[in-house]
Amino acid sequence: MSTASLPSSAAAAVDETIGLDERMPRRATLPPGRRRRKRRWVSNLIAVVFSVVWIFPVYWMVNTAFKPRAEIMTPTPIFLPQHPSIDNFIVAVTQSNFLTDLRNSLIVVVATVVLSIVLGFFAAAALSRFRFRGRRTIMVFILVVQMLPGTALLIPTFLMFNSLNLLGTFFGLALAYVAAVLPFSIWVMRGFFIAIPMEIEEAAKMDGANTWVILTRVLFPLVGPGVIATSIFAFIAAWNDYLIAYTFMKDQAMYTLPVWLASFTTPAAGTDFGGQMAGSVLFSLPVIIFFLIIQRNLVAGMSAGAVKG
Amino acid sequence: MTVMADPVVREEHAAAVGDSPRRRPPRRGRRQWAPLWLLTPAGLVMGVVTVVPIVLLVLISVTDYDQRSLFTGAFAFVGFEQYAAIFTDSDFWWSLVRTIVFTVAMVVGSVAVGMGVAQLMTRLGTVMRYVVTVVLICAWAMPNVASSLVWNWLFQPGYGVVNWLLTQLRVFGDMTDVAWSQHPLLSATSIWALIVWQAVPFIALTLYAAQVQVPQEYYEAARLDGASEWTVYRSITLVFLRPTLLLITILSIIWDYNVFNQIWLISQGGPDATTTTLGIFTYKTAFVGFDLGGGAAISVVTTLILLVLTAVYIRNLVRSGEDL
Numbered sequence: 001m002s003t004a005s006l007p008s009s010a011a012a013a014v015d016e017t018i019g020l021d022e023r024m025p026r027r028a029t030l031p032p033g034r035r036r037r038k039r040r041w042v043s044n045l046i047a048v049v050f051s052v053v054w055i056f057p058v059y060w061m062v063n064t065a066f067k068p069r070a071e072i073m074t075p076t077p078i079f080l081p082q083h084p085s086i087d088n089f090i091v092a093v094t095q096s097n098f099l100t101d102l103r104n105s106l107i108v109v110v111a112t113v114v115l116s117i118v119l120g121f122f123a124a125a126a127l128s129r130f131r132f133r134g135r136r137t138i139m140v141f142i143l144v145v146q147m148l149p150g151t152a153l154l155i156p157t158f159l160m161f162n163s164l165n166l167l168g169t170f171f172g173l174a175l176a177y178v179a180a181v182l183p184f185s186i187w188v189m190r191g192f193f194i195a196i197p198m199e200i201e202e203a204a205k206m207d208g209a210n211t212w213v214i215l216t217r218v219l220f221p222l223v224g225p226g227v228i229a230t231s232i233f234a235f236i237a238a239w240n241d242y243l244i245a246y247t248f249m250k251d252q253a254m255y256t257l258p259v260w261l262a263s264f265t266t267p268a269a270g271t272d273f274g275g276q277m278a279g280s281v282l283f284s285l286p287v288i289i290f291f292l293i294i295q296r297n298l299v300a301g302m303s304a305g306a307v308k309g
Numbered sequence: 310m311t312v313m314a315d316p317v318v319r320e321e322h323a324a325a326v327g328d329s330p331r332r333r334p335p336r337r338g339r340r341q342w343a344p345l346w347l348l349t350p351a352g353l354v355m356g357v358v359t360v361v362p363i364v365l366l367v368l369i370s371v372t373d374y375d376q377r378s379l380f381t382g383a384f385a386f387v388g389f390e391q392y393a394a395i396f397t398d399s400d401f402w403w404s405l406v407r408t409i410v411f412t413v414a415m416v417v418g419s420v421a422v423g424m425g426v427a428q429l430m431t432r433l434g435t436v437m438r439y440v441v442t443v444v445l446i447c448a449w450a451m452p453n454v455a456s457s458l459v460w461n462w463l464f465q466p467g468y469g470v471v472n473w474l475l476t477q478l479r480v481f482g483d484m485t486d487v488a489w490s491q492h493p494l495l496s497a498t499s500i501w502a503l504i505v506w507q508a509v510p511f512i513a514l515t516l517y518a519a520q521v522q523v524p525q526e527y528y529e530a531a532r533l534d535g536a537s538e539w540t541v542y543r544s545i546t547l548v549f550l551r552p553t554l555l556l557i558t559i560l561s562i563i564w565d566y567n568v569f570n571q572i573w574l575i576s577q578g579g580p581d582a583t584t585t586t587l588g589i590f591t592y593k594t595a596f597v598g599f600d601l602g603g604g605a606a607i608s609v610v611t612t613l614i615l616l617v618l619t620a621v622y623i624r625n626l627v628r629s630g631e632d633l
């Protein structure tokens with residue numbers, strides 16, 4: 001099922017129908033070849049304009065981050081730093097709690113990733129390899145839960161964590177993230193489970209493997225791509241979250257990076273845009289790199305999770 | 310563990326393989342314990358951090374839980390008073406209207422641009438298509454806290470590069486000192502632009518992926534008949550894209566309806582609450598005014614509206630079975 005919705009090699013099979021097209025003598029104000037070339041040219045022009053506009057905010061962030069202070073606040077914007085410097089990065093990293101908050105973020109992110117993989121894997125196994133009563137209900141529940149507004153569950157979770165003394169703890173924060181990520185991770189891993197033929201585990205069973213061995217030694221490696229997709233999703237969710245961390249972590253020493261970034265100010269005259277942009281670059285970089293690495297599987301993964309959903 | 314004779318078997322396979330000489334009802338037997346212990350850990354987390362909060366949310370919404378209660382633990386049951394208060398509060402209705410207008414504007418903007426970009430990508434050569442893909446991914450990958458800060462900087466009065474660019478256009482007059490976040494319509498516009506900017510990549514890439522799957526024969530046939538580009542797009546591409554488009558539109562509605570960070574970080578719902586959507590309104594009520602009971606009631610209403618908005622989607626999912 002999942003493979004049907006994936007964008008795959010179909011693109012390659014296309015394109016070569018041009019021959020037919022060009023033999024047709026229709027509405028030939030321009031020779032067909034030139035028509036096509038002109039069309040291609042127009043498309044390329046639009047694509048260039050679009051790309052420039054769309055990349056501009058990212059470019060401006062990087063550009064500002066490398067400018068010395070004097071080149072940031074200028075009546076006429078400077079489009080390339082005249083004297084590129086990394087001062088802003090030094091300010092961002094040293095001045096505020098960057099390192100502490102980076103450590104906080106990493107703790108929470110690792111906990112979220114590990115927990116969501118383990119819990120998601122077992123739950124996905126149950127929901128794909130077995131038929132039992134209530135399974136459909138669980139699947140529908142998982143889907144509906146994903147739509148709940150973030151601000152809605154914030155209030156009861158806040159109160160509950162408050163009375164359980166989990167407010168302002170990494171454990172509580174990670175728990176909230178795991179709950180947010182689980183529906184997606186179960187859904188995606190389930191898609192990969194379904195694609196594995198039953199014969200494989202039957203063979204393993206013949207060899208005397210028990211459920212635990214089948215799950216951990218046979219099936220886990222086979223759903224590897226699902227595990228990777230899940231961990232990247234969990235990483236990004238926990239790394240990027242602002243709302244929950246901002247509400248739950250009131251102790252400045254416990255801030256995660258998004259909260260650090262949003263409250264980034266330096267003593268020197270209010271908002272320091274250079275430092276802020278340098279901080280934004282540092283904070284965004286891991287995510288952008290992740291996205292670029294997995295770009296080929298990105299849409300496939302999203303459609304496995306969403307289109308299938 | 311070893312007692313579990315044949316744990317990982319679907320019933321149809323159990324029947325086909327016929328591993329058990331005993332005739333037993335397909336859904337019974339000890340092997341059914343496996344899904345239970347497999348589901349328990351995830352179930353516990355979801356139960357404690359999702360199901361319990363949902364129930365709590367409804368319970369809190371019929372109390373007068375506030376800041377005092379946080380310390381004393383004392384609160385009173387007030388029935389539907391919170392709801393009555395909301396429904397007579399013009400701030401709530403305005404937030405609802407704003408949320409709907411915002412959502413519609415964002416969904417229309419991002420889906421329209423996304424469709425255009427997807428179509429554009431099918432007409433590009435490999436190199437240019439790769440460039441566009443990378444650009445889209447960069448915009449998509451930016452964490453929204455970072456992009457909100459970048460937006461603040463782009464639209465900064467006096468030094469913002471957007472203000473400068475608009476001034477250079479000489480269409481809007483001197484925009485240099487315009488404070489976007491201080492002006493109702495302008496702050497809404499800049500937030501709208503941010504949301505669309507971040508939403509287009511997913512939409513464009515998903516639609517493009519769907520578009521390259523359209524069998525090429527249809528296009529050939531249409532071109533043989535001399536159909537115009539527009540006709541081809543409308544009567545072939547759009548027809549094939551319909552299911553994907555529907556899904557994307559619904560997902561966009563859900564996501565845009567729930568937008569919080571960007572608004573909070575750019576305008577905090579201001580100026581004069583003109584960018585206060587339901588999410589911001591809830592947050593302000595619950596965590597700035599610490600009227601948690603009221604906030605919970607707003608949340609319940611917000612969630613119900615969202616469920617109604619997406620009922621079709623849920624019904625389709627449940628109906629289609631999708632071998633759930």
